[in-house]
Amino acid sequence: MLRFLVTRLASACFAALLSSFVVFLLMRAVPGDIVAQMLGQSGSDRAAEQALRGFFGLDQPIHRQFLDWLGQVVQGDLGRSWYQGKRVTLLIADAFGVTFEVATATLLLATLIGVPLGVIAGIYEGTRLDAAIQAFNLVGLSAPVFWVGLMLLVGASAFLAWSPPFAYASPSEDLGDNIAIVVLPVLSLALLQAAAYSHFVRDCMIGELRRDYVKAAIAKGLSPAQIYFKHALRNILIPLVTFMGLILIQILGGTVVIESLFSLPGLGRLILSGIQGRDYPVVQGALLFVVLVAILINFTVDLLYGMIDPRLRP
Amino acid sequence: MFGSRRWRFAGLVGAIISLGIAAPCAAQDARSYGKSDPAAKSGGRMVVGSLTEPPALDPYHQGADARIRVTVLAYQGLFYEDASGEAVPLLAESYTVAPDGLSYTFKLRRGVKFHTGQTMTAADVKYSYDYLRDAKNGSPGAGDFSTVDAIDAPDDATVVFKLAKPNGLLPITLTHRYGGVIPKDYFASPDSRTKLNEISVGTGPFKLKQFRQNSVLVFEKFKEYWQPGLPHVDEVTFAFMPNSAAMVVAAQNRRIDMGIFTRPQDAEQLANVAGVKLVRTPSMSQRTVDLDSKYAPISDVRVRQAIALSIDKEAVMKASIAGYGQVIGTTVAGMQERWGVPLNELPNQKVDLSRARKLLADAGHPNGLDIDLTTIIGYDWMDPAAVTIADQLKRVGIRVNIKKIELGVWIRNFQSKQMGFTFNDWPTSPDPSLLYYRHFRAAPLGADFRNWNNAKASELLDRGREESDYAKRRVIYNEFQKLLAEEVPTIMMFSADLLTVERDRVRNHQQHPTGWYFGLIKAWLAD
Secondary structure, eight states: OOHHHHHHHHHHHHHHHHHHHHHHHHHHHHOOHHHHHHHGGGGGHHHHHHHHHHHHTTOHHHHHHHHHHHHHHHHTTTBOTTTTTTHHHHHHHHHHHHHHHHHHHHHHHHHHHHHHHHHHHHHTTTSEEEEEEEHHHHHHHOHHHHHHHHHHHHHHHHHOOOOOOOOOTTTOOHHHHHHHHHHHHHHHHHHHHHHHHHHHHHHHHHHTSSSSHHHHHHHHHHHEEEIIIIIIITHHHHHHHHHHHHHHHHHHHHHHHHHHHHTTOOOHHHHHHHHTTOOOHHHHHHHHHHHHHHHHHHHHHHHHHHOOOOOGGO | OHHHHHHHHHHHHHHHHHHHHHOOOOHHHHHHSOOOOOOOOOEEEEEEESSOOOOOTTTOOOOOOHHHHHHHTOOOOOOOOOOSSSSSEESSSEEOOOOSSSSSEEEEEEHHHHHTTTTOOOOHHHHHHHHHOOOGOOOOOGGTTTTTTEEEEEEEEEEEEEEEEESSTTTTTSSSOOOOOOOOTOOOOOOOOHHHTOOOOOOOSEEEEEEETTTTEEEEEOOHHHHHHTOOSSSSEEEESHHHHHHHHHHHTTTTTEESSSOHHHHHTTTTSEEEEEOOOOOOOOEEEEEEETTTTTTTTHHHHHHHHHHHHHHHHHHHTTTTTTESSSSSSHHHHHHHHGGSSTTTTTTHHHHHHHHHTTTOOOTTTEEEEEEEOOOHHHHHHHHHHHHHTTTEEEEEEEEEOOOOHHHHHHHHHOEEEEEEEEOSSSHHHHHHHHHOOOOTTTTTTTTTOOOOHHHHHHHHHOOEEEEEHHHHHHHHHHHHHHHOOOEEEEEEEEEEEETTESSSSOOOOOOOOGGTTTTTOOO
């Protein structure tokens, strides 16, 4: 177990370092920097340009910039936003709070809708019910998230004469407003992920129900409920947990789009505005954080395997 | 709105000023920030939807138009650029110009308070403009002050600008695009720049309450503001809308009181909603196609002329903004009457395909040519315009390949003078020198982004800047515009109207043609 943890930790560190380096290089490979943006179309006074470059340390050689940044990161300091002046760690904490709320609510809702649908479709394979669920899956899997979000927004306005509040409020600030502002983004993300779930669980369920042990169980005279829920469902838990991990990472990615659509000040929008403004410390810090979260999710999934199936314990 | 009688009056004032006589401006209170409404009531909170978000609120170092739009509420210059293009004294009360035009003496308004509680003195004004004009401080506004030699503050209420060369547009330069008067030595501390996202330190009618990135920006009434009774509303909240669909929905459901739309088709959806009205204002921004004189094949003036002669601006405007704007020649719509040359007196404005083909053949392209045309991601109007122009140019054998790039990349190309053949969207302050000088004056005095490098144009622009008499300036700038139309370093196509959506309860909101939010200062809310 210890050996497993150590190797996983080492590979995680390596992945984080490598991805930081790639992000660092990519950001600087994108033409234009913060100085160009600040000067805008007003023209470039060489002296003003140089003064600003020096102010942000952009006049240093690139390896020096990377090492300086890395040195800070190792000490737990991600620097400050060049525009906002706030600590990047604080910006990430604020933004992740929003994203985390949306992502967990989405995961919960998608699981609650998607898994039962998939199980039902699997059990009733080939029936009209199955066809209806598959139709839902098809729509859910093929509709782009921004379109679903937009339709919900326009639909709520047209039929309910309602639209979400314009400013995000955290649950502790104003719970009513908070729910009102996250409900549409969560719904639009959850509908899509529920379809993915349902599609996946249906396939697994059908596969399981054709296995020999199910035939044996039927021959033994077990009730359908026992066969479905005690045997078949338990066996699909392993792939399901892996899938959940993937879905969660996908939801984190999906929030970039959905946050932009619904004015949520989450991690996705923080990264996007950071990229557009060439605010290097923000982009580097936030992406490093996302990489760490993804690693953590995968790691948790691995640990869950062992809990579900003792044979897989390292 | 742009009546000619007013211009004559303005010219007269200009003439008096240039004679070195003090111009008392007793009625300027009534003229700063538009007309006053005697029926105005105070109080209430207003929510303004905005499709653009300022990256930061530092008026000294952030050049973005999205920043200027909102910081005009909190920071003030010595003058206010009124909707017609005149510099109306604001923090200055009056001014005199020495007969040689080399020294401007400004009398400052007394009793003006900063948001920090301090009282404004001449030392603050001197500090502010000295900071702004020193390029080492990295302000995009530094270039506007190249003619200023020194700024003196002989007493608390007097500031003297000493110039190296006469500069007729000094007053309009001391307005709101960059900087604004702030307390002396404000920038001495290292975190002062980003601190401006938390507090405001200007003298404006509103002070900053809160700025949450990607969410809202809140300004509150500054209780010690020097103009009695202003502003009328207690609080203004800017809600940053990530897209126009969200803003349409927010306006329909009365989540916002006001918002400026960029695409007419979005605003049109609101035209029939009860309790909401749509206001059109001619703007000071322009949609252009720029032509880099170092970029082959448009380095040849004949090819540039052929392109100009093949473009039907009216059709491009219809395709791109459904006609909600005005076709222009060589200046923005908001300045056409005061400074522009009538379009029928300018060369290369009417479509003439046979002349275009002949010019192309003379330039060595009898079989036409291929060229890349750049559009910017996020600027919705450019895509339909690009397709339309590609169709129009095909008629003379110019095959256009449309290239889309990201804004940051485009700005880099722009500043490094590698524009190529590209769309552009640029706003201006209402003065021809502020509009043309940096863009078209050859380096090093101007930036000359399009590598035009035209000696005659540079000479005209220098003269226009030194002259302070309106009539004489107009002659100079008319000559410049004819040269611009003849040589085609840019094709100014149209000015899109500003489309403001307002709820009924918003009263006396006067949209400023720059798109900056000056209008909120005298606006009020009915119950």
